[in-house]
Amino acid sequence: MAIRSDQGIVLRSFPFGEADRVVVILSPNHGKLRTVAKGIRKTKSRFGGRLEPFTHVDLVLYEGRNLDTITQVSVIETFSHLRDDLDQVIAAGTMVEAVDAVASEGEPSLRLFLLLQRGLRALDQGETSSDLVTAFLLKLAEVIGLAPALDFCASCGRQAQTLRFGFAAGGAVCDNCPTEGAVRLRPGLTAYLSVLAEADLADLPQPDPRFSGEAMGIARRFVEYHLERRLSSLAVLDE
Amino acid sequence: MFEGPVQRLIDELSRLPGIGRKSAQRLAFHLLNVEQADARRLAQAIMDMRDQVKTCARCFNVTGSEECSICRDLRRDPAMVCVVERAQDIVVVEKTQEFRGRYHVLGGALSPIGGVGPGQLHFAELRERIGNEGIEELIVATNPTVEGDATAMYVAREMKPLGVRVTRLASGLPVGGDLDYADELTLGRALVGRQEM
Ligand SMILES: [Zn+2]
Ligand SMILES: [Zn+2]
Numbered sequence: 001m002a003i004r005s006d007q008g009i010v011l012r013s014f015p016f017g018e019a020d021r022v023v024v025i026l027s028p029n030h031g032k033l034r035t036v037a038k039g040i041r042k043t044k045s046r047f048g049g050r051l052e053p054f055t056h057v058d059l060v061l062y063e064g065r066n067l068d069t070i071t072q073v074s075v076i077e078t079f080s081h082l083r084d085d086l087d088q089v090i091a092a093g094t095m096v097e098a099v100d101a102v103a104s105e106g107e108p109s110l111r112l113f114l115l116l117q118r119g120l121r122a123l124d125q126g127e128t129s130s131d132l133v134t135a136f137l138l139k140l141a142e143v144i145g146l147a148p149a150l151d152f153c154a155s156c157g158r159q160a161q162t163l164r165f166g167f168a169a170g171g172a173v174c175d176n177c178p179t180e181g182a183v184r185l186r187p188g189l190t191a192y193l194s195v196l197a198e199a200d201l202a203d204l205p206q207p208d209p210r211f212s213g214e215a216m217g218i219a220r221r222f223v224e225y226h227l228e229r230r231l232s233s234l235a236v237l238d239e
Numbered sequence: 240m241f242e243g244p245v246q247r248l249i250d251e252l253s254r255l256p257g258i259g260r261k262s263a264q265r266l267a268f269h270l271l272n273v274e275q276a277d278a279r280r281l282a283q284a285i286m287d288m289r290d291q292v293k294t295c296a297r298c299f300n301v302t303g304s305e306e307c308s309i310c311r312d313l314r315r316d317p318a319m320v321c322v323v324e325r326a327q328d329i330v331v332v333e334k335t336q337e338f339r340g341r342y343h344v345l346g347g348a349l350s351p352i353g354g355v356g357p358g359q360l361h362f363a364e365l366r367e368r369i370g371n372e373g374i375e376e377l378i379v380a381t382n383p384t385v386e387g388d389a390t391a392m393y394v395a396r397e398m399k400p401l402g403v404r405v406t407r408l409a410s411g412l413p414v415g416g417d418l419d420y421a422d423e424l425t426l427g428r429a430l431v432g433r434q435e436m
Contacts (some may be wrong), residue, residue: 090351
């Protein structure tokens with residue numbers, strides 16, 4: 001058993017035993033960490049709010065057989081302002097949920113970590129673009145090697161006009177390629193998605209209300225299709 | 240492991256929160272050695288609780304009758320309603336002896352990570368109560384967690400347009416604690432929520 005230090009962003013946590021929580025953290029060095037914070041559910045716990053979701057923390061861990069125990073924690077960045085607005089929290093929840101779904105334990109995840117950090121930072125600064133989550137999901141797909149084809153046909157590879165999107169095919173498809181289950185797109189949508197996939201999260205172009213909703217729908221369904229699970233955070237306010 | 244009924248009880252006990260395999264074994268063997276009547280009383284108490292306990296038709300507190308004793312108490316102020324996540328939280332607020340209104344149990348909290356939506360909680364019933372009971376203020380006493388925060392914001396967003404005041408429990412430094420040990424999030428909130436003296 002050894003002591004080691006690490007850092008990461010808290011993805012989520014759940015109650016464990018009487019007063020403990022299992023805290024799931026994304027470390028740039030070691031991927032997903034599953035750790036235990038002992039006694040954290042007591043009001044006077046020395047952890048306080050330091051292990052709340054979205055917090056970027058420095059950790060000292062005591063390595064255990066199954067789970068590492070957190071012995072010390074200090075905050076690098078709280079991202080606490082994003083918690084003042086319901087829509088921002090849901091956007092942050094979606095980012096964290098998607099990252100949780102793609103990260104694996106023991107695998108260095110620097111790009112994924114930096115993406116999450118940039119996404120949370122953009123939310124924390126407020127006045128967020130309605131395209132932020134869409135851009136985040138497109139970039140996430142790219143980081144895990146699943147970037148959707150947007151500037152060419154996912155089926156034949158030609159740079160033709162693409163007016164349909166095939167989730168199984170892996171992106172936009174041209175009219176010459178018959179693709180089962182492809183959905184029709186508004187003209188210009190693939191170009192709109194392509195700009196978002198390339199843009200800086202901190203400096204997204206002005207959202208276009210004609211495209212925003214549909215772009216989100218496509219990015220969300222694409223990620224959900226390849227993760228083989230729903231992003232339930234996004235569904236919170238659907239009803 | 241063990242034979243038939245003993246193992247069955249161990250399995251059942253170890254599904255309870257906070258009870259591991261070892262404790263379950265200890266409890267099972269303890270129950271094996273107590274008087275027949277004692278074991279029967281325990282079993283009966285569990286069954287009675289499940290059969291007889293109801294949720295209050297008004298506030299979703301646990302009760303033995305149609306409405307809970309707090310809702311039936313005429314000395315309590317119906318204009319003030321404290322909104323909590325779980326029925327256990329009522330006991331905690333009651334112990335302070337600082338609150339003389341009624342309650343509303345949501346049955347959980349909105350979860351922006353993992354997705355518990357408003358439809359799974361008692362928001363519609365709360366909206367109805369505001370219309371029917373002359374409620375003037377909702378005091379939101381959800382946990383100071385991401386989920387509790389999201390729930391409080393949702394209550395404010397949805398219920399304020401109905402003409403009620405919505406307040407939330409202040410969050411800040413724990414009484415008897417040391418400033419040195421306060422974390423950034425807690426201290427930040429204590430600062431925002433500071434009070435004039
Ligand atoms: Zn094609
Ligand atoms: Zn009641």
